[in-house]
Amino acid sequence: MTKTYLKASLASVAVLASLASFASAGAETVTLNIESWRNDDLQIWNEKIIPAFEKANPDIHLVFQPTAPTEYNAALNAKLSAGTAGDIITCRPFDASLDLFKKNQLTSLNDLSGIDKNFSEIAKAAWSTDDGKTTFCVPVASVLHGFIYNKDAFDKLKLTPPKTVAEFYQVLDKIKADGTYIPMAMGTKDQWEAATMGYQNIGPTYWKGEEGRKALVAGKEKLTDPEWVKPLQELAKWKDYLGDGYQAQAYPDSQNLFTLGRAAIYPAGSWEISQFKSQADFKMGAFPPPVEKEGDTCYISDHPDLGMGMNAKTAHPDAVKKFLAWLATPDFATIYSNALPGFFSLQSAKIDVKDPLAQEFLSWRGKCKSTIRSTYQILSRGTPNLENETWVATANVINGTQTPEEAAKHLQDGLDSWYKPDQK
Structure with missing residues (x-):
């Protein structure tokens, strides 16, 4: 073998090795x-x-x-x-x-x-x-708010999911009058449910979703304005439908009351779907927050x-x-x-x-206007924290220890103490 051939062969081997190394890398x-x-x-x-x-x-x-x-x-x-x-x-x-x-x-x-x-x-x-x-x-991902209901209970009592606020209370009254089921499973012990599944669930209907939320952030609306007090007034009515001892009822208690078939309606976040389906032995349906009157725009909390x-x-x-x-x-x-x-x-x-129940929640995006929880962007950066204060205030309103108007003033006073819209 000549030196020239040997050098060429060695060079070829080196090139191949380099290429192999490069390919491997x-x-x-x-x-x-x-x-x-x-x-x-x-x-x-x-x-x-x-x-x-x-x-x-x-x-x-x-x-x-x-x-x-x-x-x-x-x-x-x-x-x-x-x-x-x-x-x-x-x-x-x-x-x-x-x-x-x-x-x-x-x-x-x-x-x-x-x-x-x-x-x-x-x-x-x-x-x-x-x-x-x-x-x-x-x-x-986001979670949606609305109401999950026991279809078997509704069928037994010949009820249809309510579309308006008036129909909502008619359904609750019929369930209460029958006496077989607690009309709604929600407690106030942990407080956050009153705000999250109560206030933030039905509130957008009154403050018109993003329109009202952005106006609140901009300082153009106040929590003492009628559209912000109204959902608190509605929550005050809920106490008549939550069953005995709801003040001491924690979040897991409410879940159990519903999945065991003892309550007909559950003010819900869509995150409950998987757990409820694994625990409940009855058919379930869902309806969005009722509108004030037929034909009104509906709003849903579609929260990130x-x-x-x-x-x-x-x-x-x-x-x-x-x-x-x-x-x-x-x-x-x-x-x-x-x-x-x-x-x-x-x-x-x-x-x-x-999933049919999840699809029912999701279908509301095509019928209603989406918004996010009113306290989450900008308005809870200071002290007192508006989100945490809303937990307490909404629970107090349902418990009857604070009027809706008193709660609204308390929340707005707390926000005013630190929040200046032009300095957010």
Whole structure:
């Protein structure tokens, strides 16, 4: 073998080795860790969501690493500060995530594929700056408010789901008069249900959803105005339909009363759907918050629950963006909405939801105007915290220890003590 041939052969081997090395490097799988508080979703992510993404993206491996909900915020903040947080951050709505963005721990997603095309401004509001110009988390899911009812009980008592407020009380009166069922299962011991499933459920009907909420933020409306006092006046009527001892009734007690068939109606968040279906042995239906009179526009609380964003310090920004862009597609929305009935995609595209009760909730988006909970954006940044104060005030109104007018004044006085609309 000549020296020239040997050199050529060795050079060829070197080139092939280099190419093999390059190909091997190019085929390496990137691992992305996902931070979340939804520890109850671990199985769904591992069995349904992650396999669907990895099938289409074999070069990216996802690891879902949830933390207990009560520990998530503190744990995430500590990890982000130490530089040990996962690549993908599951985002709480509004201020908690906005703070992370302001600290440069989450990145702008304005240039992400699908972020503008597939989501409305309302859908993005929970993960955007106050001026709406920058979105920093992909909206993933929301929960809807309304009323779940026992269909068997309604059939037995020959009742139909109410459409107007007057019909709502007629139904409650008939259930109460019959005596077989508690008309509505809700207690005031834990307070938050009175605000969340009561006030924020029926309130948008009176303050006209986003119109009223934005006017309140702008200082153009007050909590003492008639449209804000009216839902408190309605809640005051509820105490006659909640059954004996409702003041000492905790959230799990209310759930049990309904799933055991002892109550006919449950003021609900759609997150109850999966649990109720696994526990109740009767058929269920749902109806949206009743309107004041036939023909009125209906409003629903379509409240953002979680989004997902990119850790600004991730070593794999391109891979993270590929995953986040997938979250903005109808394919993901369909998988997620059917894996977790009652947690609805915030995408504008119509999603085919298989579960009948979840589909009933979802159908309201096509009939009613969506809004978010009135206390969540901007108005609970100070002390006293309007969200927490609303828990107490609404429970007091239902218990009869505070009049609707007194509660409204208390809430507005607290807000006035720190909130200046032009300085938000």
